[in-house]
Each structure stands twice: as C-alpha cells, then as structure tokens.
Amino acid sequence: xxxxxxxxxxxxxxxxxxxxxxxxxxxxxxxxxxxxxxxxxxxxxxxxxxxxxxxxxxxxxxxxxxxxxxxxxxxxxxxxxxxxxxxxxxxxxxxxxxxxxxxxxxxxxxxxxxxxxxxxxxxxxxxxxxxxxxxxxxxxxxxxxxxxxxxxxxxxxxxxxxxxxxxxxxxxxxxxxxxxxxxxx
Ligand SMILES: C[S@@+](CC[C@H](N)C(=O)[O-])C[C@H]1O[C@@H](n2cnc3c(N)ncnc32)[C@H](O)[C@@H]1O
Numbered sequence: 682x683x684x685x686x687x688x689x690x691x692x693x694x695x696x697x698x699x700x701x702x703x704x705x706x707x708x709x710x711x712x713x714x715x716x717x718x719x720x721x722x723x724x725x726x727x728x729x730x731x732x733x734x735x736x737x738x739x740x741x742x743x744x745x746x747x748x749x750x751x752x753x754x755x756x757x758x759x760x761x762x763x764x765x766x767x768x769x770x771x772x773x774x775x776x777x778x779x780x781x782x783x784x785x786x787x788x789x790x791x792x793x794x795x796x797x798x799x800x801x802x803x804x805x806x807x808x809x810x811x812x813x814x815x816x817x818x819x820x821x822x823x824x825x826x827x828x829x830x831x832x833x834x835x836x837x838x839x840x841x842x843x844x845x846x847x848x849x850x851x852x853x854x855x856x857x858x859x860x861x862x863x864x865x866x
C-alpha cells in the first residue's frame with residue numbers, strides 16, 4: 682500500500698474541522714509538489730498560499746479561487762511574512778525533510794500562527810529505519826527529530842501529538858498555558 686495516499690484526507694479532515702469552527706481564514710502549504718493536498722484543502726480556506734521551490738506543477742492549481750502560488754523557498758516566504766506581521770490559521774510543513782530545514786520552518790511558522798492555530802508536519806514517524814535518510818529530498822529525511830525537539834523544548838508554547846501512521850503526521854497547536862478554551866475569554 683502507498684502509505685502517503687491517505688495523507689491529503691487526514692490534512693483535509695483537520696482543515697475541515699477548523700473551517701467548521703470558523704477558524705480557517707488562511708492556509709499555508711510549504712512544499713506542494715503536484716498539489717494532492719493543496720487542491721483538497723485550499724478550496725475550503727478563505728485564502729491559501731502554495732509555496733514551492735519548483736513551479737513545475739503550479740498549472741495544476743490555476744483554477745483554485747483565492748489561492749496565491751509562491752515560487753520560492755519556504756524560508757523567504759516565512760521571513761517576508763514575519764516582516765509584514767501576517768498571521769495564518771493552518772500551516773502544513775511538507776517541503777525538505779531534513780531536520781535543519783523542517784525545524785527552521787517550524788520556528789518561523791510559530792511566529793506566524795494565530796493563537797489556537799495549527800501547524801502540521803509530515804514524515805515525523807517513518808514506518809521503519811529504511812525510510813530515514815540524510816537527504817531531505819528522499820524518503821522521510823530526519824524530520825522525526827523536529828517532532829522530538831518540539832515535544833521536549835516547546836511545551837510552554839505549544840502542544841504536539843504525532844500520529845504514527847502514513848509516515849507520521851504531527852499536529853502542533855499554539856497554546857496559552859493558562860487557558861484551555863479560547864471562547865471563554
Ligand atoms: C513531499 S513534496 C510535497 C507534497 C505535498 N505537500 C502533498 O501533500 O502532496 C515536497 C515539495 O517540497 C518542495 N521543496 C523542497 N524544499 C523546498 C524549499 N526549501 N522551499 C520550497 N519548496 C521546497 C519540493 O519542490 C517538493 O515539491
């Protein structure tokens with residue numbers, strides 16, 4: 682079975698939950714490739730951003746309303762939006778799967794995510810040793826280390842759960858330690 686086949690369904694289901702809760706004004710996908718996930722999620726967000734170093738498949742997304750296609754590196758996109766003081770509700774990190782890259786994308790995303798917004802990371806629980814690689818463009822890279830670092834070092838500002846299937850989908854929610862229900866305030 683191709684374990685990645687169902688990843689768009691999982692990401693879509695999470696996005697749909699946020700949308701039904703009225704909290705999906707903006708969706709960012711870092712690394713979109715052929716758009717299997719982006720094409721599912723973007724139509725239910727008010728505004729979406731597809732970021733990829735390659736624009737080879739951007740023609741696939743031409744007909745999605747309110748979608749911006751950004752041909753460039755994830756770093757450039759995230760840093761420029763920090764400068765513009767932008768905020769997003771859902772960010773899916775799925776570009777280069779080297780620890781250094783995904784961790785840097787996570788740190789930058791944390792500055793851009795709304796309170797109670799979600800950051801998702803793929804490939805954080807490779808099915809076996811053979812799926813781990815030093816090269817972030819192949820297999821799952823070593824992005825699992827990013828999930829571990831978030832769990833150990835960021836528990837003051839976010840909570841994380843890693844679903845151990847489909848090579849791992851981590852769900853990170855930016856939190857305020859003193860409140861659980863955002864509607865209470
Ligand atoms: C695993 S694919 C993305 C799959 C897609 N998220 C999906 O669900 O179908 C990774 C993509 O990340 C892009 N990429 C890799 N490194 C990048 C970087 N530093 N900045 C922007 N895009 C990058 C690659 O060009 C590739 O299209």
